Amino acid sequence: MFRGVNKINLDAKGRMALPARYRDQIADCCENQLVVTIDTETRCLLLYPLPEWETIEKKIESLPSFNPAARRIQRLLIGHATDLELDANGRFLLPQPLREYAQMDKKLVLLGQGRKFEIWSEDQWLAARDQYLAETDESSALPDDLQTLSL
Amino acid sequence: MFRGVNKINLDAKGRMALPARYRDQIADCCENQLVVTIDTETRCLLLYPLPEWETIEKKIESLPSFNPAARRIQRLLIGHATDLELDANGRFLLPQPLREYAQMDKKLVLLGQGRKFEIWSEDQWLAARDQYLAETDESSALPDDLQTLSL
């Protein structure tokens, strides 16, 4: 399970370093094979360990291809998915089209999200977070089983 | 069950010491493995023993990821959750982004809250407490089953 916020800087070539505390886990679960793609809802990127991505990809591929919504998802998600491999320094290159999509400059935020990570431009993330915080837990309708969630 | 208010100081590196009276309990229930995350309602932090957190995380993580309210909770709670381990002196480092979120300087308050703790900047805590006290029990409507609560 990946957790936590991490401030990260892109280097001049558009590479980012995976924070050291996740490296062992990544080496174990996917031999440093990752897949990055776009989030279709918000302007951020999704980073998966390869095996995790493959199960998702299978589900997406098996959607009925005559369904326009399914085609949309297939084109967006699979179309933007890119294989990554960590180099000896624990870094990887973010493809330029994806950087553009997520409006990334130098400062990024890496968000642990359970089985995947999200990668945001820091500005975008702070804006999104502030907006989320402005919404109260009550105002955003939650699925029933979460209504009773006690923190 | 954790109880009580504790004034605590951060050291120069942003570390805080867990009061000694909780240490045995923490060592027993989670081998000094803790998770800290943000409270979404107020600018304070939540501190859980790892097993306690994991049950919460499972519920949150399994929510449908296309539901906006679910994404909001996932990003806020799991996104900010950070693993902690007590050092030999019973201290742990509060991650800088979380310190910023809760507007922490040196003086903190640790609040026992049953299965978890809350960590507040002392200023924030005093202000929040005063406001709670200023509200009368009548002015804040209670759920029905609380109306009958006998203290």
Next chain:
DNA sequence: AACGAATGTTCCGTGGGGTCAACAAAATCA
């Protein structure tokens, strides 16, 4: 061959992790 892009390597500064010890507080016993 020359250039630029992509990838690899090396270096250094710093944050933060761990340990130690001085100090303060509390507990025990005379």
Next chain:
DNA sequence: TGATTTTGTTGACCCCACGGAACATTCGTT
């Protein structure tokens, strides 16, 4: 009650690993 011991707390220190930047190398392209 006072003295002594034990426990808790906090400040100080060291050192390593990580992150960041710059440099070096390879590869592909024209």
